[in-house]
Amino acid sequence: MTAQILDGSATAATIKAELRTRVSALAERGIVPGLATVLVGDDPGSQWYVAGKHRDCAEVGIASIRRDLPESTTQAELEAVLDELNADPAVTGYIVQLPLPAHIDTDAILERIDPAKDADGLHPTNLGRLMLRASREIDTPLPCTPRGVIELVSRHGISWDGLDVVVIGRGVTVGRPIGSLLTRRAVNATVTLTHTGTRDLGSHLRRADVIVAAAGVPGIVSADDVKPGAIVLDVGVSRVTDEATGKSRIAGDVADDVREVAAWVSPNPGGVGPMTRALLLANVVETAERQV
């Protein structure tokens, strides 16, 4: 079997085209959605991701505001920037690029964001609403990567209803919230959340209809771990140095041989990453629409 590709780049392009139309409709009512980004320090990966978010905004007609701060920024200085953005009417939503430097209390920063402007859906109020609303529509921003995973599969004509999903990784941006999203009545999957403390990870993976690999461990999922015909989503991002060329490249959590066993695979790059970016824009547009 050669797996079919869950094409995140093409799907994200479709979502962005839909959002462009919605942004034009808002413009007719005099509303221009605005996304601000807050970046602390000079990590090249984070700088690249933030630059991408501003390019995406320009593509769909969202105004964007950039606040780049030095590595030495204190907790109080960063909180003062967030207070400004919370008060700025031109900012519909904003994100604080993660990870933050070690001297910053990330949880306190996420809590400082006005929940109504939380474009990443990572404020405790918004995560809490996600927990509470298993049966109702959720009218608050949702975490972008889990939302991207769900949309990527659904938009390839695959229903999640009744599927056994095994997630690897318990981080706040993917592993923890994705279980709540996938088990909502409207999606109806069954989820097992595994992590570095899970005994015999392979036995969980081998019975999964869907594997969501978000461990950040290159190649943690290989062909031997995958049930024939399963769907495998690669969310892992690790930067490794290619021994042959000496160049640095992105490595996902899913080994290449998985394509010989799985029915569907999301590539990395070109899978969940572009979807994360597109769903961030969706959160901003939806927040602006709710304000109308």
Ligand SMILES: Nc1nc2c(c(=O)[nH]1)N[C@@H](CN(C=O)c1ccc(C(=O)N[C@@H](CCC(=O)O)C(=O)O)cc1)CN2
């Ligand atoms: N505040 C946040 N911080 C971080 C998040 C997040 O959702 N919110 N997620 C990641 C980084 N990230 C977005 O911020 C992100 C990572 C990767 C991609 C992406 O499109 N990747 C490309 C490949 C990129 C490459 O080659 O270097 C792909 O998958 O095709 C988008 C967004 C951590 N921080």
